[in-house]
Amino acid sequence: MSKKVLALVLAGTMAFGLIGCGSSGGDSGAEEAPAAAEEPAAEEADGAEEAPAAEEASGGKPFEGVTLKVWGGAAEYNTGTEAVFAAATEKLGMEFEVEISPGGSDGDNVLKTRMASGDIPDLVAYNAGSKLYDLNPSRGFLDIKDWEILSKFDDAFVDAVTVDGAVYGLPISSTQAGAVIYYRPDYEELGLEIPHTWDDFVANCKVLKDAGKTPIYFCGGTTWTTQVLFLGDYYNVEAEVPTFAEDYTNGTAKYADVPAATRSWTKYEELVDYLNADKSAATADDASIAMANGEATHWIILTQQLPMLLEFADDPENFGVFGVPGDDPDNHGLTVWEPMSWYVGKDSEHVDAIKALFDFYYTDEALDLYFNTYGANGPSCIKGYELPESVCSAIRVDMQKYFDEGKITTALEYQSPIKGTACEQMTTAVGLGQMSGEEAAAMYDEDCKKSAIQLGYDWE
């Protein structure tokens, strides 16, 4: 009998091991799948065109037979990018082999490891700003500062993809903001005004709560989202302490010591009573659905979530956006994120094809195709380009207003290379009321110190 039991244990262990192998094999297969699915379709399209216009093809499609390897997250390789790539295949002939990154810190991990081993695809989609700096881009990305196309983008974007004098990135989409998305029908129903100070905002939340609504949706299940109030409050920090970014980089300004900066953390405390019941487990998808159905009134989030939210919503005009309010009603501004960017692999053999791709990517035709297919995250950073009418008014009117009035600043991660890595754990804990704002601010200062040391700053 005991032999039987032993056999059972061994069989169990083996089966368990096999399941492990199977699932990991399955994963990598799944990652490749979108690319594989993509190719036959693209080829078919090619074949169909080639038959009647074989002669023209050689003249009109200079990059027939070139396959570009692309690596990016699901948010970057969206329906818009897919449509533009398909159009590029039709026009220029190059094909794309896309690998979807797992995103978040797992994605960072993969990319950092690939950079270290020199295994870099032709095109990589990744953040601009401090995360790019962190990657040590000269090791893997091509310096494109002499590409003419750069003159199309506004300076704030180019700054965000410049590291040590070298320029690396090209914008994937539009800018976005860390702001408050709100549900207009609730505001109309209760006669609320858009708040221009933080106290007015909290007062609005109280009115909403008394009326039986969920004033703010908080997603503790998707922890990165919880940082947005803290990061999006940066406009207000800078308004009070204009030199904060520089002092913070040099290690002389700390979140716990500068009152305007501590305020970014204590704001969470004032919202604790106004959150949804499942705040600790709700995910960003839950939030999109709840907001789209009007089950919550505010969501403090990056506006890149708007297109995803609108997929669930009946009427895109039900949503508006305002910046995280500060204390001065006359200076209510917006903290802006530069778009995620395309980077070119240093050792890519297809630089000409990539150049041609981007010459096409930033034509009005391709941009309209992108924004009409996927939607926009915010106003565009491409000079002289107007977003098409199909983009919702929250972006074309509400957010554009801040840009026109000049009441914008880029987030701290574009002004300083140092960003604490455990930020999202701390903002989750403060947001759920498990830690005080002051405590978190002091803890965040410690966290930033690690980044500073790793980047070679002397922070004593």
Place this chain on the structure above:
Amino acid sequence: MKTKRDHSIYPVWFVLPSLVIFAVFFLWPIVTSLYYSLTVWNFDTAKFCGLDNYKLFFSEYSMSSSVIHTMIYAFGTSALKVIIAFFIAIFLTSRIRTKGFIRSAVFFPNLVSMMAVGLTFSYLMHPTKGLFNVVIEMLGGTPIDFLGNPNTALASILMTDVWKGLSISVVIYIAGIQSIDRTYYEAASIDGATGWQQLKNITLPLVAASQNSIIILSLIGGLRSFELIWAMTGGGPGFATDVLASVIYKQYAAGFYGLSTAGNVVMLILISVIAFPLQHFLNKREEAMQ
């Protein structure tokens, strides 16, 4: 000594291949990791910084708390598995019908992957929509935020781990109990020993060898646990369920390679410091009993 050497049939050189493999794949990485844990390094350069990484590891709450969580987790899961599995094994070796079916049922959780168990339980424990809270509310209780409340989060994961890992312990116990000679029980019952006395004075001492394996296996498993915690809370809320392995992973992902290596060394030392003396003690206990 000399005579012994002469009698040896095989030359010592036979050990060389395995020694080389062991040195290249085990000893060398341990030595290099000791060195890198004393540096700030990226993949290209390493700057020596003394014990700063260790100081930082133990001074920062987000990392030092993980040591305590790891200990709670390891000792908690190990103790519960040892105790609960013992009674289940007793039950499953007694004269009951459908023994085969119940044994399979007990073993079943072990066939499911850790990630799947973690995700399933995190849905079951959802604060508003989860089955557990739906039942609690139906019975008139107030819902519990199992994974969102720092006071219950670690305990909730711990219980899930026990649910999943119990079966291996049960199987080892069953094997141990069945190898006990029946005549002891017969003799004892002739002498008028009650069931409880038989359990305490025959089964428990004679199953000690199996028990020791369970303690060691589950303790080491608990000390280096990662998947379940990662799937259920990712170390959150805040840092409430961060254990050594998850902290090491996070520091690595954040690009703090030196710090992450230091965390690995801390884990190696912790496991060695706990596991070796414990095994020594348990072996002594086992010998004393026989």
